[in-house]
Amino acid sequence: GAVVSQHPSRVICKSGTSVKIECRSLDFQATTMFWYRQFPKQSLMLMATSNEGSKATYEQGVEKDKFLINHASLTLSTLTVTSAHPEDSSFYICSARKPGGNTIYFGEGSWLTVV
Amino acid sequence: SQQGEEDPQALSIQEGENATMNCSYKTSINNLQWYRQNSGRGLVHLILIRSNEREKHSGRLRVTLDTSKKSSSLLITASRAADTASYFCATDDSNAGKSTFGDGTTLTVKP
Numbered sequence: 001g002a003v004v005s006q007h008p009s010r011v012i013c014k015s016g017t018s019v020k021i022e023c024r025s026l027d028f029q030a031t032t033m034f035w036y037r038q039f040p041k042q043s044l045m046l047m048a049t050s051n052e053g054s055k056a057t058y059e060q061g062v063e064k065d066k067f068l069i070n071h072a073s074l075t076l077s078t079l080t081v082t083s084a085h086p087e088d089s090s091f092y093i094c095s096a097r098k099p100g101g102n103t104i105y106f107g108e109g110s111w112l113t114v115v
Numbered sequence: 116s117q118q119g120e121e122d123p124q125a126l127s128i129q130e131g132e133n134a135t136m137n138c139s140y141k142t143s144i145n146n147l148q149w150y151r152q153n154s155g156r157g158l159v160h161l162i163l164i165r166s167n168e169r170e171k172h173s174g175r176l177r178v179t180l181d182t183s184k185k186s187s188s189l190l191i192t193a194s195r196a197a198d199t200a201s202y203f204c205a206t207d208d209s210n211a212g213k214s215t216f217g218d219g220t221t222l223t224v225k226p
Contacts (some may be wrong), residue, residue, distance in 0.1 A: 009157065027136070032212070033211055034214065036216070039142035042218075042219075043203060043217060043218045043219050044216040045216075046213060046214075046215065049213060050153070063116065091157075092130075093158060095214060097212070103145070103146060104148075104205075104213075105160075106150070106158055106160065106205070106214075107157075108157035108158060108159075110157075111157075
C-alpha cells in the first residue's frame with residue numbers, strides 16, 4: 001500500500017487565491033521530503049527540499065515566496081501556492097525518504113487547476 | 116538539469132508486442148524506480164531496483180540495471196492497449212540525497 005499520501009488529488013482554485021497541498025508519510029517519520037512539479041507533457045522537476053524544523057531548500061528558479069513549504073512535523077509537509085495564477089496549473093508531487101531502507105517513496109500527486 | 120534521460124521519447128506498438136524503454140543517468144545511485152502515468156493522472160509505482168541488483172521481474176514487467184553503464188531498461192511483454200501511458204524512471208542519487216526523474220517515454224499500444 002501507499003506509504004506517502006498526498007491531498008487533495010485534484011483541486012481547482014480561483015486566480016489570486018492560495019491553495020495548500022499536503023504530503024504525509026504514513027508509517028514512518030521523514031525528516032526530509034521533496035516537492036516536484038510537472039509541466040504539461042514534460043517530466044517532473046524538483047522544486048524544493050523540505051526539511052523538518054527548518055527552512056526549505058529551493059531549486060534555482062523556484063520562487064520561495066510563491067511556493068511556501070512548511071514541514072512542521074516528521075510526517076507532514078505542506079506546499080502552499082500563493083496568489084495562484086493559471087500558469088501555476090500543474091501536477092505537483094511529493095516524496096519522502098524512508099529511514100532504514102534508504103528508499104524514496106512518492107505520493108500519487110496533486111493536480112492543480114487555476115481558473 | 117535532469118539526470119535521467121529516457122529513450123525513446125515516444126514508442127508506438129501493436130497489442131501483443133513487447134515494449135522496451137531505456138533510462139540513462141549520470142551519478143551514483145541507491146536505487147532506480149520506474150513509474151507509469153496515464154494522461155491526466157498521478158504516478159503509479161511499477162518497480163524498484165536497487166543498485167546491487169541487475170534484474171527484477173514483476174508480472175509482465177522486466178527491469179534491468181547496469182550500474183557500469185549507468186542505464187536501466189523497462190521491458191513490458193505482451194503489451195495491452197491499457198499499457199498506453201507515459202513511463203518515467205526516477206533515480207535516487209546517493210550523493211545528493213534526492214531523486215531525479217527521466218524525461219519519460221510515451222508508449223502507445225494500438226489494439
